[in-house]
Amino acid sequence: MDSLAMKPEEIESESFRIIDSEAGEHEWTESEWQVVRRAIHTSADFEYIRSMIVSKDAVSKAVAALRNGAGIVTDTNMALAGISKSRLTSFGCPVSCHVADSDVGALAKREGITRSVIAMRKSITISNNRIFVIGNAPTALFELLRLIDLKQVVPELIIGLPVGFVGAAESKIALSTGRHGIPFITNIGRKGGSNVAASVVNALAILAS
Numbered sequence: 001m002d003s004l005a006m007k008p009e010e011i012e013s014e015s016f017r018i019i020d021s022e023a024g025e026h027e028w029t030e031s032e033w034q035v036v037r038r039a040i041h042t043s044a045d046f047e048y049i050r051s052m053i054v055s056k057d058a059v060s061k062a063v064a065a066l067r068n069g070a071g072i073v074t075d076t077n078m079a080l081a082g083i084s085k086s087r088l089t090s091f092g093c094p095v096s097c098h099v100a101d102s103d104v105g106a107l108a109k110r111e112g113i114t115r116s117v118i119a120m121r122k123s124i125t126i127s128n129n130r131i132f133v134i135g136n137a138p139t140a141l142f143e144l145l146r147l148i149d150l151k152q153v154v155p156e157l158i159i160g161l162p163v164g165f166v167g168a169a170e171s172k173i174a175l176s177t178g179r180h181g182i183p184f185i186t187n188i189g190r191k192g193g194s195n196v197a198a199s200v201v202n203a204l205a206i207l208a209s
Contacts, residue, residue, distance in 0.1 A: 015041055023049055031059045035185065035203040042199035043191075051187040053176050058157065058183035059207065062131070065156040066091050066208040071128035072201065074194070075099060075116055075140040075162075079133055082198030087205040096129070098122045116140040124153040133159045135197025138167030141175060148180045158184045159200050161192035168192060 006014070019037050023046065028036055032054050039048045069092040074080045080097040088095065098104050098119040108115045116137035123129050124147055132155050134141045141160045147153050160175045162168045172186045185200055 012041075019046075022046065028054075029059075031063075031207055034207055035059060035200055038199045038203040039196050042195050043193070045191065047191065048187060048196075051189055051191070053184075053186050053188065055178055055184045058185055059204065061183045062157045062185075062204045063208045065130055066093055066204060069093055069128070070130040070156055071096070071126060072131045072133060073097065073123040073126070073129045074133040074135070074197070075119065076136045076194045079135045079194035079198045082195055083133075083201045084205060087202070087209055091208065094128065096123070096126070114139045117143045120144050120147070130156040131159070131201075132157070133197050133201055135159075135161045135192060135194035136163060138162045138164065138171040141171040142167065145171075145174055145180060148182065155182050158182055158186075159197050160184060160186040161197045161200070163190065163192035163194075163196075165190060 016037065019040050023037070026033070026049055035054065036048055036052050039052065040046055066088065072083070072093055072095045074097045077097050077100060080095060083095055085095060099115050101119070101122065104115055104118045104122055108118045114137065116139045120140045120143045132144055134144070141162055144158065158175060160172055162171055168190050172188065175184050175186050
């Protein structure tokens with residue numbers, strides 16, 4: 001098939017056909033598979049079939065939250081840019097990121113900690129922020145879990161897919177224990193990224209639509 005002659009929607013459809021074909025048998029439910037295969041589509045990495053972890057009823061609860069206009073906050077502007085806003089507009093879901101806010105930068109410098117931590121603290125002060133999307137900074141995920149322990153925030157969903165060599169795998173282990181009782185979508189290991197985290201949101205938005 002000549003990809004140069006294909007329309008974007010045809011390329012996407014063919015990509016998903018290839019993924020479904022090469023993935024073979026798996027144990028994901030139909031709705032969970034929509035999330036996992038979009039992560040694969042974004043990364044071209046079939047390891048997500050084995051490494052993704054979706055807590056019980058996380059997809060259905062996420063869909064309900066989106067349909068109820070839940071605010072979505074990301075840890076990076078890259079993840080923010082990767083989220084398809086058009087599908088969320090009809091639900092009234094605002095999408096934001098505070099890591100580049102001037103007040104966040106000033107406070108992070110004054111306290112000698114990362115912008116990601118301060119941005120997460122700021123994000124919980126906005127009451128409608130109910131879905132937290134972390135695709136880059138393990139410190140953001142660790143801080144969110146700490147704030148949950150302090151009962152300062154009760155998210156409706158955490159998408160925790162930070163990437164890297166320092167703290168990424170460990171932060172996801174902390175999330176995947178489920179001890180906080182918060183619905184979550186994460187993965188095992190160092191892989192992840194803002195693009196993958198955004199793809200999970202987009203998959204959920206399609207399901208909600």
